Amino acid sequence: MTETSLTPLRILIVEDSEQMRTLLQALLEAMSITDILIAEDGEKGLALYMETAPDIVITDGAMAPMDGYELTNRIRTAPDNPNPYVPIIMLSGHLEKAHVEKARASGVTEYLAKPVSWQTLYERLVTIVSNPSFFIRTPTYLGPDRRRETHELYQGPAQKHDAPPPKSTAEILPLDAIRRPSLIRTK
């Protein structure tokens, strides 16, 4: 294992709340991330994204004139986007099922509830940076593969048949253990 240096990352924050922007910027700087880009709404965020190609996007959900769901959808589907697979973390105060489903359908990588726990944000960033991912592309959806991971106890149709099995337990610990203890692989 190696401790994570997030310094080389370029992160785009898209958030309409000044207070939240200040908080997120301070948290990222405490993580030694200095290449931070900030936009106040989805429209400006999309323009900045296309111009700067950040490694990760952190976006609010509800914004005007373009919200975080539309921003995510546009990033995933823009024909001239060099990286439609960019990890997108959505922070939202709306925890109703409809909002979560909307975020999922738009292709967000992670959906975190406000108020944000800074430990959770850091943990998710390390996980996203550290782990390879799988995306599903269909004519109507481009986003993370949300099927269940391959697990010896689950033989149903929703598992990730194409995902390579882990080489060892150590390969998926400790972060997977924090995120989804029920899915820890033992072989």
Added chain:
Amino acid sequence: MQQKSEVAIRSLLGGPPKVVPVPSIAETKGLVTDGAHMRMDPRILTRISDVVSVLEQDYTKVLLSHISDMERAYIDWKSGAEETRAKIYEIAHDIRGVAGTFSRSLSGQIATRICARFDQTPDAIPAIEDHIEALNHVANLSPEPEGAFAQLVLKRLDEPSDASQKPTDRPAADEMMEG
């Protein structure tokens, strides 16, 4: 049956879904070597905790300022300024999203209740005097109440109150009271 539904879904989507493996950022940016796994850095956790502690002190001032703005907007609404509805909601939404991160969970929960009352009455401003007053009291306490006392405050706010009114209804209502 299951095969049939899979076929139906695939034809609807225009073909089988394609799985695209995406390498980790750590790999593409050369943050690790030899496939080493990454973990959280305890020094960074300490640093973030320190930063949040400093920001907490600043946030108290910001929170009190937000509450003052909300009080002013509410008074304006009583004078018939309908556009203040969006302003009050915006402030409450901000507090709801941020307060909990700065150890002001009760303020955040009161703000959440204000937002909920607005969501329930799309065409009017709900009666939220009690909420604003409670928010003001709680925000002036450091640390904020937790546990049983916090639950008591929230329970009190959840009790039914007067029905909401549209700004234009208000003078008539006042007249009736005075008359």
